[in-house]
Amino acid sequence: MIEREYAYYSGCSLEGTASEYDASMRAVLKELDVNFREPDDWSCCGSTPAHTVNHVFAAALAARNLALVEKIGLNTIITPCPSCMMAFKKAQHGMTKSESFKNEVNELLDEPYECGVESKSALQVMYEDIGLDAVSQRVTHALPGLKVAPYYGCILNRPPEVAKFDDPENPISMDKILLSAGVEVSDFAFKLECCGAAFGVVKREMVNQLTYKVLSMALDSGANCIAVACPLCQQNLDLRQGQVNSTTGSSFNIPILYFTQIIGLTYGLSPKALGMDKLIVSAEQIIRSRVTVEEMKKRTESEAQVKAKKPEKKTVIEEAKPEENE
Amino acid sequence: MDAINLSSNVDWNFIEEVAKESGQNPSLCYQCGNCTAGCPYTQYFDYPVSQVMRLLQAGQKDTILNSKSIWLCATCETCTTRCPCEIDVAHIMDTLRIIARRENRVSEKDIKLFYDTFLDSMKQFGRIYEVGILLAYNLKSGHFLADSDLGPKVMSHGKIHFFPKKIKGRDKVAKIFERFQDKAKKHD
Numbered sequence: 001m002i003e004r005e006y007a008y009y010s011g012c013s014l015e016g017t018a019s020e021y022d023a024s025m026r027a028v029l030k031e032l033d034v035n036f037r038e039p040d041d042w043s044c045c046g047s048t049p050a051h052t053v054n055h056v057f058a059a060a061l062a063a064r065n066l067a068l069v070e071k072i073g074l075n076t077i078i079t080p081c082p083s084c085m086m087a088f089k090k091a092q093h094g095m096t097k098s099e100s101f102k103n104e105v106n107e108l109l110d111e112p113y114e115c116g117v118e119s120k121s122a123l124q125v126m127y128e129d130i131g132l133d134a135v136s137q138r139v140t141h142a143l144p145g146l147k148v149a150p151y152y153g154c155i156l157n158r159p160p161e162v163a164k165f166d167d168p169e170n171p172i173s174m175d176k177i178l179l180s181a182g183v184e185v186s187d188f189a190f191k192l193e194c195c196g197a198a199f200g201v202v203k204r205e206m207v208n209q210l211t212y213k214v215l216s217m218a219l220d221s222g223a224n225c226i227a228v229a230c231p232l233c234q235q236n237l238d239l240r241q242g243q244v245n246s247t248t249g250s251s252f253n254i255p256i257l258y259f260t261q262i263i264g265l266t267y268g269l270s271p272k273a274l275g276m277d278k279l280i281v282s283a284e285q286i287i288r289s290r291v292t293v294e295e296m297k298k299r300t301e302s303e304a305q306v307k308a309k310k311p312e313k314k315t316v317i318e319e320a321k322p323e324e325n326e
Numbered sequence: 327m328d329a330i331n332l333s334s335n336v337d338w339n340f341i342e343e344v345a346k347e348s349g350q351n352p353s354l355c356y357q358c359g360n361c362t363a364g365c366p367y368t369q370y371f372d373y374p375v376s377q378v379m380r381l382l383q384a385g386q387k388d389t390i391l392n393s394k395s396i397w398l399c400a401t402c403e404t405c406t407t408r409c410p411c412e413i414d415v416a417h418i419m420d421t422l423r424i425i426a427r428r429e430n431r432v433s434e435k436d437i438k439l440f441y442d443t444f445l446d447s448m449k450q451f452g453r454i455y456e457v458g459i460l461l462a463y464n465l466k467s468g469h470f471l472a473d474s475d476l477g478p479k480v481m482s483h484g485k486i487h488f489f490p491k492k493i494k495g496r497d498k499v500a501k502i503f504e505r506f507q508d509k510a511k512k513h514d
Contacts, residue, residue: 012454016457016486017480042493043498048441049440052423052438053441054424057506061448108502154366155401158403158404160407194367198400199400201463201472202440202472203370203398203437204472204473243476277483277484280483
């Protein structure tokens with residue numbers, strides 16, 4: 001990997017209800033030797049509400065932060081929250097495409113933004129810049145019995161000409177990253193289906209019904225855990241899982257982990273450092289199942305030995321069977 | 327859904343207005359229905375997104391601006407991603423919301439209130455204070471107990487902080503709001 005420095009924008013959710021995403025993200029980036037700095041005094045990106053008011057206004061709220069990144073001399077920003085990332089990418093897209101849009105945005109700002117910052121999800125940084133080999137090199141632990149449904153959510157990869165990363169219909173970056181860390185993933189058809197986004201408070205039942213579909217499809221894919229990369233997806237799937245159960249009469253109990261928490265577990269990081277205690281649906285079983293890679297190797301070897309012995313026994317039994325019948 | 331008389335209430339300027347503001351050409355839509363087929367919210371919409379596009383082509387301003395669909399759209403970008411005519415459909419839905427807001431015709435008042443409460447928090451502190459937004463929304467909407475079942479869960483897991491984080495440059499963020507509002511007033 002080329003030595004480079006990134007800016008890091010945690011965003012408001014990661015200071016509050018998604019603090020475990022922030023903790024696990026920083027811990028994993030540190031393990032991967034990624035250098036990053038936070039722009040001083042960053043503000044909210046504007047998220048969904050701002051773009052329902054006006055597009056220039058929304059871009060200005062986002063661009064204030066991008067200008068702060070320019071000011072500290074960096075040109076790539078790691079944005080863990082897809083909603084923040086989309087606000088940044090849409091501002092960047094609009095301002096580079098149209099000079100008049102750029103001017104209108106800058107008229108609202110104290111210090112103009114010169115369009116020199118690319119925002120990337122942590123998935124993109126890990127997949128493209130750090131590389132899967134480096135991701136797998138740090139692995140010290142295995143998570144036997146775990147099968148993860150990688151859930152990307154709606155806007156991490158879409159629309160393609162703005163997101164400019166991975167496939168807009170069948171993304172694979174999170175699958176590959178988890179696989180590189182030795183984690184088993186399921187073939188999950190609802191990777192991109194919207195969880196209900198920011199409507200949780202206002203349209204609770206609607207969101208619970210949408211989330212129900214995502215949880216059901218994950219179970220049907222054979223998964224016993226869902227990996228997410230978005231604070232809003234996590235909130236709707238984890239914090240509201242009890243609501244889903246009471247609204248739809250279901251009895252889900254699926255742990256919803258940030259993909260960085262899963263990677264962190266395979267790197268041997270402590271559950272506390274990864275904010276595992278912040279999860280509403282307990283991930284205790286996953287944590288307890290964790291073993292070192294060496295231990296896992298021994299297990300697999302002894303299992304293989306047992307398997308190798310088994311056919312002999314089988315033939316004996318088969319031979320014995322006719323005798324029993326006689 | 328009511329029957330719509332397409333020959334009355336046609337507002338041709340509206341088509342122009344939406345096309346200009348969104349930068350999209352609504353007449354490219356040939357009603358394949360791909361957007362509606364993929365829309366996760368279509369069962370909650372009063373007009374499926376492909377019908378919103380058709381209503382737009384027919385200049386049915388009132389029906390569109392009074393619809394619930396434009397507010398229930400979450401900008402998940404499925405329609406935009408799949409449109410064979412490369413229309414940014416989600417951006418058109420966003421533009422329709424913006425116009426409904428501007429003309430003070432909002433069918434889903436609680437959704438707008440939630441967004442406004444979010445923006446108020448941003449203007450005040452520079453960042454979002456989740457607890458404050460929920461409490462303020464519950465008070466203003468009259469849904470006093472919305473999500474109150476989640477309170478004990480987030481508290482026992484230490485997922486919230488009890489005071490807003492104020493940034494130093496919050497006056498600069500507030501200025502963005504003010505400059506935008508001044509500009510919007512001049513255009514009225």
